[in-house]
Amino acid sequence: MTLWHIHLLNARHALTPVLSEARQASRDAVARASDHAALPDFDLVIRAHHDRSADGAIQGHSPAPGVIEVAVTPDRFDPTAFTRALVRQMAHLIRQDGPGYGRSLGEVLVSEGLAGHFLVQVTGGGPDAVDTVRPAQGAMRQAMNEWARRDYDHPRWFGGKGDLRRGTGTGIGHRIVADHLANHPGDTAAGLLTAPAEPFRQNLRRLAADAQGESPDEAAADSEG
Numbered sequence: 001m002t003l004w005h006i007h008l009l010n011a012r013h014a015l016t017p018v019l020s021e022a023r024q025a026s027r028d029a030v031a032r033a034s035d036h037a038a039l040p041d042f043d044l045v046i047r048a049h050h051d052r053s054a055d056g057a058i059q060g061h062s063p064a065p066g067v068i069e070v071a072v073t074p075d076r077f078d079p080t081a082f083t084r085a086l087v088r089q090m091a092h093l094i095r096q097d098g099p100g101y102g103r104s105l106g107e108v109l110v111s112e113g114l115a116g117h118f119l120v121q122v123t124g125g126g127p128d129a130v131d132t133v134r135p136a137q138g139a140m141r142q143a144m145n146e147w148a149r150r151d152y153d154h155p156r157w158f159g160g161k162g163d164l165r166r167g168t169g170t171g172i173g174h175r176i177v178a179d180h181l182a183n184h185p186g187d188t189a190a191g192l193l194t195a196p197a198e199p200f201r202q203n204l205r206r207l208a209a210d211a212q213g214e215s216p217d218e219a220a221a222d223s224e225g
Contacts, residue, residue: 003041004030014048018077022046025079029086032122037190039090040097045069055130060085062092062101087122091115091193098194105157105169106147109204110197112158113173117181117189133171139164140208143172147201172204179203 006026008015015022026044033039049071051059057076062068068089072082092101095111102108116131135143146152153162160166180203181187 002030002034002039004039005043007043007045009045009047012048014074015046015072018072018074021077021079022072022082025082026086028079029083029090032083033087033090033118036118036122036188037090037094037193040066040093042066042068042093044086047071048074058082058085060089062089062096065096066093068093084119084123084128088115088119088128091118091189094193099196102197103150104148104197105143105152106201106204107197108152108154108158109143109147109169109173109176110200111173112170113175113177113200114189114193114195116170116174117177118193121189127174130167130170131174133165133167135168135172135175135211136165137211139168140172140175140204140211143169144201144204144208147204172207175207176200176203179207 006023008019008022010016010019026046030039043066045067047069049056049059051057051071051073057073057078058070058081060068060070068086070082070085070089092111092115095101095114099107102111116127120127143157154169155161156164157169158167160168177189177192177200180192180200181189183203
């Protein structure tokens with residue numbers, strides 16, 4: 001059984017109106033994710049923030065092994081959205097104890113793609129909007145060319161800070177994992193959460209080639225040239 005502790009940063013009482021819902025949604029997320037994967041012991045930190053942006057009501061991340069942090073805007077709190085955000089971070093939690101979130105672009109693409117597919121597997125619903133972002137023309141080729149780079153621009157690929165639309169990296173990652181699952185029907189997102197990223201490179205190569213109307217071998221030659 002997973003040992004987990006919830007830490008509510010509520011000295012100023014901003015979370016007080018949603019404490020009961022947050023606790024229940026947290027328990028629900030743990031129970032549902034545990035039906036699909038063995039969760040490691042972890043600490044869950046919940047704090048209030050006041051982000052009025054479209055996707056700012058709930059923001060989560062797993063900054064280190066054994067830790068999930070979730071920031072919520074209390075007057076925009078939605079238990080279903082909170083549960084989904086937490087399940088997504090549980091995928092990262094598991095991966096942190098395996099190969100890690102990732103230091104290169106390719107590793108991070110795979111981590112984000114697996115998290116999105118784990119969410120779908122656990123909840124039985126559709127993907128998050130960010131997982132369905134359609135990459136702009138040439139974006140997958142760029143991702144393939146930068147796969148091994150550790151100095152990649154994270155805000156550009158995932159945050160819309162530059163010439164790529166917001167969520168481009170997450171959308172590409174979702175497509176990479178979808179391609180793998182389509183070609184390996186016995187695999188599941190939960191079962192792949194600690195898999196190394198490098199084998200997924202061939203999936204991106206195939207997707208990039210399809211987008212450009214090339215063969216995978218031609219795309220590989222171009223990326224290595």
